[in-house]
Structure formats: structure tokens, C-alpha cells
Amino acid sequence: MNDIIIDRVKSYKAKTPEQEKDALREIIQEIALLGLWRAKFFEHAAFYGGTALRILYGLDRFSEDLDFTLLRPHPNFKLATYCSGVREELAAYGLDAEVEQKVKKTQTTTESAFIKADTLIHLIKIGSPFRATKGELLKVKFEVDTSPAIGFATEVKQFFWPQAFTVTSCDLPSLFAGKIHATFCRDRIANVKGRDFYDLLWYVGRGIKPNFVYLEAKLRQSGNWSEGEAFSTAVFRDWALERITNLDINAAKRDVARFLPDQRALEGWSRDMFKAAIERITA
Numbered sequence: 001m002n003d004i005i006i007d008r009v010k011s012y013k014a015k016t017p018e019q020e021k022d023a024l025r026e027i028i029q030e031i032a033l034l035g036l037w038r039a040k041f042f043e044h045a046a047f048y049g050g051t052a053l054r055i056l057y058g059l060d061r062f063s064e065d066l067d068f069t070l071l072r073p074h075p076n077f078k079l080a081t082y083c084s085g086v087r088e089e090l091a092a093y094g095l096d097a098e099v100e101q102k103v104k105k106t107q108t109t110t111e112s113a114f115i116k117a118d119t120l121i122h123l124i125k126i127g128s129p130f131r132a133t134k135g136e137l138l139k140v141k142f143e144v145d146t147s148p149a150i151g152f153a154t155e156v157k158q159f160f161w162p163q164a165f166t167v168t169s170c171d172l173p174s175l176f177a178g179k180i181h182a183t184f185c186r187d188r189i190a191n192v193k194g195r196d197f198y199d200l201l202w203y204v205g206r207g208i209k210p211n212f213v214y215l216e217a218k219l220r221q222s223g224n225w226s227e228g229e230a231f232s233t234a235v236f237r238d239w240a241l242e243r244i245t246n247l248d249i250n251a252a253k254r255d256v257a258r259f260l261p262d263q264r265a266l267e268g269w270s271r272d273m274f275k276a277a278i279e280r281i282t283a
Contacts, residue, residue: 001093001094001095001122001125001126002092002093002094004093004162005027005093005094005095005126005162006126006127008023008027008161008162009023009024009027009126009128014128014130016130017130017131017132018258019261020123020128020130021119021123021130021132021138022062022259024117024119024122024123024126024138025062025064025138025140026054026055026062027095028090028095028097028115028117028138028140029051029055029066029140030055030159030161030162031089031090031093031095031162032066032086032089032090032115032140032142033047033055033066033159033165033167034089034159034162034163034165035082035085035086035087035088035089035090036082036085036086037165037166037167038085038089038165039081039082039085039086041068041082041085042166042167042168044070044071044074044077045068045069045070045071045144045168046068046069046071046152046154046168046169046170047066047067047068047167047168047169047170048067048068048069048145048169048170048175048178049063049065049066049067049175049178049182050063050065050067050179050195050199051063051064051065051066051067052067052169052170052175053175053179053199053202055159056157056159056167056169057172057175059199059202060202060260060261060265061195061198061199061256061259061260061261062259063195063259064139064140064141065140065141065142065143066140066141066142066143067142067143067145068142068143068144068145069144069145069148069152069170070144070145070146070147070148071148071154071168072148072150073146073147073148074146075109075146075147077111077144077146078111079101079111079112079113079142079144080101080113083099083100083101083113084099086099086115087099090115090117093162094125095117095122096117096118096121096122097115097116097117098114098115098116098117099113099114099115099116100113100114100116101113102114102141109145109146109147110143110144110145110146111143111144111146112141112142112143112144113141113142113143114139114140114141114142115139115140115141115142116137116138116139117137117138118135118136118137118138119132119133119136119137119138120132120133120134120135120136122138149214149217149218149220149221150214150217151174151211151213151214151216151217152170152171152174152177152178152211152214153170153171153173153174153211153214154168154169154170154171154174155168155169155171156168156169157169171211172203172208173208173209173210173211173214174211174214176203176208176209176210176211177210177211177212177214177215177218178214178218179196179199179200179203180200180210180215180240180281181215181218181219181222181224182196183196183197183199183200184224184239184240184243184244185219185222185224192247192248192251192252192255193252193255193256194251194252194253194254194255194256194257195255195256195259197247197252197256197269197274198256198260198265200274200277201273201274201277204277204280204281209281209282209283210281210283212233212236212283215236216231219231233281233282233283236281237278237279237281240278240281241275241278241279244271244274244275244278245271247271247274249269249270249271252269253266253269
């Protein structure tokens, strides 16, 4: 195992096996980004989602998957082209991982792959005091939207670990628009991802304004906003407030709790809190 990996894991100061695994997963994510950059992936795609928010913009919760959007629609895009580059980069740092593209069972506009590494072996490699069940896998899914809604903006972010490289990312207003769409457009609001709501509060708390052009495009593309229906900031807020009526706060807390370093961050959660947050979303 490369010493740079061991030193990086130690910097997390994990207190539990789950925290140590989260640290390893995040390190795998960062090296995967380096491998994608080296393979010139970011000439075609932008980093997106909760992991982008954590790694590039300082979100204080762990995130599991790597999400990307193509810069423009490309139905024939093949993620498999870049899998070997990710595998080789991980191996160069002493991480023994498989990188396999997910076989599509239905026709979708998403290309997916999984990075899989043996958890126990890698905990031993880094000299961790923690252990895992034999056969347990560290998994990182990465997905690319090959038919993105148009209207997002990007920026190039400098990254300095494990070496200096650059990552093309959606900017914060566009990331916020994507998060709003994810938060309110899942199949059932009662089957809630508290991680979405945690991130929503993160954006609102920092006064970030969403890219409403992109949000409207995503809502219409996904069928959550009909073509004939007018869209405005005020109408959107009314729509979001209606959808939050049945939010299961306790379920949302359970979902996000294990990804947080400090559980006190959830103490103020209530339906009224989220309603107030929605009211603060402005153009």
C-alpha cells in the first residue's frame, strides 16, 4: 500500500469501523477522479451530485457514489472506455479493486459502473485497528447521465491530492438545482433520502441561489412539470411546500445519520424547518 494512502487514512482520525470504511471509500473516489482526468473524461463530462459537493465544495457529510453528467447529450457514450483508467490508477496506489460496468437490463440514459474492493484486505493493508466481515466489499458506484437536461453551468476546480489535477464540475447554483430535483422528485417522498434534505439545508444556509433555468429543464425533462404549465420561483415554492407535507422526519434522520460526524446537526430538524428553508429559495 502506498504511504500516501496510509497517511491520508490517518488524517481522518476515524473512531469507528464505519468511519474508517467511509475514509477508504472517499480515498477511492478521489483516486478514481484522478484516473478519469488522466483518461480525459472531463473533456466530455462534469462532476455532479452529493460527492462533488463534499469533495470539491466542502460538504461535511460522507457521500457514497460518483455522479456525472455529460456536457451535451450523447446517446452512444460508453463509460467502459474509462473503466480501465480508473482501475490502473487505483492499482498504482496499491488499491486492488475491480471496476465493472453495470449491464443494462432496461433501456436507460444512464451508464453505470462499480468499483469494488475487499474491505478486510484493505483495512489490513493500511494497518487499521478495525476489521470487517470476510467477503465484505467497499463499493463505489459511478454513473453518467448521457442525456442531460440543458442549462447547467460548469467550472474547473483545482484538486491537489494525490497529485495536482483538475476536475470539471457543475457550479454550485447548478448543483443546487440538481439537488432540489432529486429531493422532490423521487418516487415517494415518504421513502425519503435524508441526505438530500441535509444537503438542501447546506445550500440554503450558505445563501446559494439555484440555477432556475436548469431546474425547470430537469423538472420538465423528468415529467414532473408539464410542458403547458407555467414555471416561476413562486409557483415552484408552492409545489415544493405541497410535496413536503408528508415528509417523514424520523426516516430522513435515520437515512443520513451514519454519514455525519456529529449527530447534533439533526436536532433542529422538523417539517416547519424545511418549509422555512423552501421559503428562502429565491432566484
